[in-house]
Amino acid sequence: MDSDLRPFKIPHSVLVVVHTAALDVLLIERADSPGFWQSVTGSKDHEDEALDETARREVREETGIGRDVGVLTDWHLENIYDIYPSYLHRYAPGVTRNREHVFGLCVPEGTAIVLSPREHIAYRWLPYREAADACFSPSNAEAILLLPQFRE
Template sequence: MKPLKIPESVLVIIHTPAREVLLIERADHPGFWQSVTGSRDSPDEPLVQTAAREVLEETGIAADAVDLRDWAVSNIYDIYPQWRHRYAPGVARNTEHVFSLCVPRGTTVTLSPLEHTSYQWLPWLEAADQCFSASNAEAILLLPQFMA
């Protein structure tokens, strides 16, 4: 049995200097496109470590803490009902911390097939429109501000 998820996660916007954003399609919900996301493994895991781990697990891109930019932006949202069973009973909200990672155009992406089936690089406005998650779309729309 998998351990219960901690309701504190990261969202990592992976992008190129030209504001092309990487989106990955969920294996368990075809048509659900998103940025890299994932929960802390333990309550004391540093968020930047969570972000680096999730980027590597989901995309195969190795990033150090210095490569990741912490936006100091948090979103609190209701966990989708279909995913609440992954958390302790009574947990219905998650706090998501936003990071970004700038990579060169043409960076190799190697998906974790259990989590994601395909990926695409899109201009930032198109990427925001493709996201199923409102907080993910809103974060992508903030990308130019955090690249300045």
């Protein structure tokens, strides 16, 4: 375990592209890395947590959007990437790669956002191409650019 006695993160996560029918995408700015904009992301809480449950939980925790809002779609895409060195301490020794599963969540225009200030400090809605350009993560940008083919 890491120094503050929290369990290690599970290297299996979700990326949820929250968007409207008009293809506006919600981006949130990381509290621990101001200037880094991203979609909703997060790891499983336990190994047997279903990925769609992880996605709904993370959306609720990070944006305040309830599980009954919008349509969650599994895009059946997966990214495997090296964990940024500054985050390796959150994982068990020897874990260096993460597997990320991509979802879309289509929400009504004007959906209220309530950020978790511990994790994020700002949000904005952008047309999908602009949102992709604003992301710090290449896999997040690529997922956003796929939005037109996955939208509800």
